[in-house]
């Protein structure tokens with residue numbers, strides 16, 4: 161059995177009407193992702209990659225380059241315009257975009273996890289931190305209150321949130337702590353695949369470092385495969401074994417992170433690496 | 438339909454049962470659909486009735502569509518046959534359905550329209566209970582969009598309702614919902630069983646009588662068919678509890694009128710601030726009292 165967990169081919173996400181010239185008139189060589197003929201936004205086009213069990217893949221690029229669009233389609237937040245994705249799960253393989261809405265929701269709730277930059281997207285601020293984790297456990301058909309309490313508490317402790325804060329509303333938490341609760345929630349169903357979209361952006365440097373450490377520990381402990389989206393080269397350097405570089409909706413470079421950092425091929429990547437030194 | 442049937446138009450200007458035959462047939466069709474998909478909120482074309490919505494027009498349309506000359510009707514409001522609301526509805530049916538008998542005795546009725554209670558006396562296969570519903574969708578407390586609620590119902594995704602119960606237990610050590618307890622019908626759809634107390638929820642379960650629920654304002658009909666699963670949403674390790682009416686010493690409180698210790702009680706507070714309890718089902722209470730006085734005389 162191969163260790164592949166995800167295979168993405170020709171993934172595209174275009175906003176707007178689309179015309180026959182959209183693709184040919186956008187991308188890095190045109191320095192835009194907006195079609196000059198019809199005004200459509202080619203947020204991501206022809207994204208291809210494979211992800212293996214326990215691997216962390218980085219997606220880096222400037223703001224608007226299509227990173228979030230890519231993971232949002234894979235997490236079923238948005239439907240892709242074209243392309244396919246195959247999820248390999250316990251001997252079965254699933255053609256992700258051919259599944260019906262209920263199957264997609266079930267896959268998303270039970271087999272995937274997502275941590276957003278904005279905790280408002282990942283957490284329900286009307287309920288307690290523990291309730292947020294309980295929701296995911298309940299979605300995966302755990303209906304035992306005592307066990308839900310224990311599991312939610314353990315997850316929070318694992319992500320370094322005091323068990324005593326479990327029944328408090330995450331509204332009252334610091335930004336770093338909110339991200340920890342999001343991570344705990346994402347991990348609740350022990351998913352083999354996790355998406356992390358700019359999870360440390362906007363946090364204090366020391367808090368960032370602690371959360372990145374946590375993510376690495378989780379990957380070691382649980383062997384969770386992850387796609388880490390960031391505009392921060394430091395995050396990629398620390399976490400990702402392999403990296404995709406995106407610009408204007410296209411993947412302009414991909415490979416082992418070390419190689420990309422040492423010997424960037426594309427002029428854009430070269431500037432990115434130089435500016436980070 | 439009976440080919441010889443004639444609308445009694447010349448008498449009142451209205452057909453039997455106020456609604457025209459076409460409207461009644463349409464409601465009955467929706468009833469059949471509601472029975473076929475237990476717990477599913479079937480949309481129907483709710484008619485204007487000569488009383489405000491919110492006064493039981495949803496239930497009334499069900500009653501009028503089902504009732505025939507040989508039916509015996511009982512109408513109750515919060516357990517009482519004598520409240521203004523119940524009296525008004527009963528009079529309306531008597532006015533528009535000549536020949537229909539009315540009764541206060543649960544066992545005599547073929548059709549019972551009720552608001553907020555299920556009669557204490559066990560209903561039978563020969564009876565239909567119509568419940569008036571103000572808010573038909575149990576999911577409305579967690580999801581404002583009806584389109585999304587429909588998807589959640591379709592997928593039987595009630596995790597967010599369970600989260601609400603979770604939060605309740607965390608904060609109050611118990612589930613605090615007193616009325617409208619979300620109840621799962623036939624293992625799939627969760628309904629709002631109308632503002633009946635928890636006491637009445639287990640009586641929907643495997644009920645020999647057909648239970649129909651009608652929401653006039655929201656234009657929905659749903660059903661708990663006879664002998665169908667009706668299970669309150671709970672956790673595996675926290676049992677559903679009904680009101681237990683115990684005093685400070687843990688003793689079951691008795692009805693002050695009939696002495697019953699097995700009925701649902703209303704709490705009454707007099708001017709002096711004294712608390713007493715009385716059966717909420719007035720017909721049941723009266724019968725209990727009659728039985729007791731008959732026994733005394735014997």
Ligand SMILES: Nc1ncnc2c1ncn2[C@@H]1O[C@H](COP(=O)(O)OP(=O)(O)O)[C@@H](O)[C@H]1O
Nearest residue numbers: 175193201203222223224225226227228229230
């Ligand atoms: N709903 C939308 N409608 C139109 N354009 C959008 C929409 N969502 C995102 N975009 C555009 O798609 C492009 C890629 O966005 P995104 O994937 O969020 O970039 P990144 O995450 O790399 O910053 C941006 O130009 C953005 O403005």
Ligand SMILES: [Mg+2]
Nearest residue numbers: 227228229358
């Ligand atoms: Mg983004």
Ligand SMILES: [Zn+2]
Nearest residue numbers: 179182195198
């Ligand atoms: Zn175009």
Ligand SMILES: [Zn+2]
Nearest residue numbers: 692695716722
């Ligand atoms: Zn009594």
